[in-house]
Amino acid sequence: MKRLAGLLALLLFVFPSLVWAMSVAFINPGKSDEAYWLTATKAMEAAAKDLDIRFEVFYAERQHPRVFELARQIVARPVADRPDYVVITNDYATGPELLRLFDAAGIKTFLAYSGISEPVERAVTGQPREHFKGWLGSLEPRAQEAGYLTAKALIQQGRRAQAQAADGRLHFLAISGDRSTPASNRRGEGMRRAVAEAGDVVLEQEIFSGWNRAKAAEQSEWLFQRYPLARLVWAGNDQMAFGAMQVWEKRGGKPGKDAWFSAVNASPEAMAALKSGRLAALAGGHFICGAWALVMLYDYDHGRDFAEGEGVEVNQSMFTLFSQKDADRFMVRFGQLHFDQVNFRRFSKALNPKLKRYDFNFRQLLD
Known part of the structure; x- marks a missing residue:
């Protein structure tokens, strides 16, 4: 028995992470073969x-x-x-x-990518660590950006x-994700702000395609008409951008030549489209939000x-x-x-005591 106790003590000394390692589960809302959410997981x-x-x-x-269902399985x-x-999320x-x-x-939670923003939701949840004591906080990319x-x-x-067009104005279509995800709504808010600032742009219509390529293609058929x-x-x-581009090409058009498209996400397909000129604008890097959540x-x-100095609900520039x-x-x-x-x-404050504030911008990982 003493030899066993001694062996266990040695193992704890040499491999403390075997016992003390914290454990985290992530309920990923996306598909396991979906470029964005797979990249987030990696x-x-x-x-x-x-x-x-x-x-x-x-x-x-x-x-x-x-x-x-997944939450109940964990519980x-x-x-x-x-x-x-x-x-x-x-x-x-x-x-x-x-x-x-x-x-x-009694399981602690952390919201990443999209937090609580709507008043009706806030009425249910309150602030982190108040009504739901185990809700520690949230981290969101600034989706408006x-x-x-x-x-x-x-x-x-x-x-x-x-x-x-002949009226001297740029005519603009918007394809958003969904009406209930905060990140979707905020991206739309940012888009509308850019249109309002421009002064020479007509936002013809904003539709919602559920982040889905096929649905965006289906809706683009009548949208372009x-x-x-x-x-x-x-x-x-x-x-959704690729779904719309597919329809434009089917109509005989050439993205980047006679119509211009923008997108969000850092998928290989999107990067290739940006390099070829088929995409006129591309933003991304926010997939890293989940990794930063683990740091926090x-x-x-x-x-x-992290509440000390950052607050419990953190919104950072990541795009x-x-x-x-x-x-x-x-x-x-x-x-x-x-x-x-x-x-x-x-990037950890616990491992770098002199670090006062988090910097989670993706640009630093590229430069």
């Missing part, structure tokens, strides 16, 4: 490896009721098998119910290409609560407007979804 896996976090991911496969585990923390306004489920089970940067760049390209003067097409993600949870778990050179650099560094070259430990 970045989180790299951060977890750097920080000695035991990490697991569950995909809802874009079926938002499934996030509740139903024996207490010893439950994760210490669960990272969730508020896609399709699922956040409040997820917070309720996990809080009732993505909408604003891409719309502004798209408008500038339209002017350079002299894409105005309804607005024949439109030559600028803004999309809230890359898949690591600090909290190791006694450096980069990619140039063609940026696209080349991104593909060389991250095109194979290898994020091991990023040292996530250097």
Whole structure:
């Protein structure tokens, strides 16, 4: 017995992470083969490896009721098998119910990518650590930036290409994600701000295609017929942009030549389209938000609560407007979804006591 105790003590000394490693589960709202959400997971896996976090991911496969099934499966585990923390999103306004489920089970939660913003949701949830004591906080990219940067760049390209109609104005179509996800609404707000500032742009119509390529293509069939003067097409993600481009090409058009499209996301397909000129504007890098969330949870778990100095609900600039050179650099560094070259430990306040504020902008990982 003494020999066994001595062996256990030696193991704890040599491999403390075997016992003390924190554990995190991520309920991913996307599909397991979807470029954006797969990239988000790969970045989180790299951060977890750097920080000695035991990490697991569950995909809802874009079926938002499934996030509740996954949550109940986690809650139903024996207490010893439950994760210490669960990272969730508020896609399709699922956040409040997820917070309720996990809080009732005593499992700490953290919202990433999309937080609680609508007044009706806030009435249910309150602030982090208030009504739901285990809801530690949230981290969101400034989604307005993505909408604003891409719309502004798209408008500038339209002017350079002299894409105005006979009335001297640029006619503009918008394809947004959905009406209930905060990030979708904020991208739309940013887009509308760029249009309002322009002064020479007509926003003909904004539609919602559920982030889906096929649905965007289906809706674009009648959208292009309804607005024949439109030559600028803004999309809230890359898949919807590609759906619209597909229809334009089927009509005999040439994206980048007689109509101009923008998108959000750093997928290889989007990078290739930017380099070829088929996309006029592309913003992305926000997939890294989940990895940054793990850094914040690591600090909290190791006694450096992010609430001190940052607050419990953090909104940071993460989007980069990619140039063609940026696209080349991104593909060389991250095109194979290898994020091991990023040292996530250097962003931790617990590991770097002199660090006062988080800097989560994606640009620093490219430069």
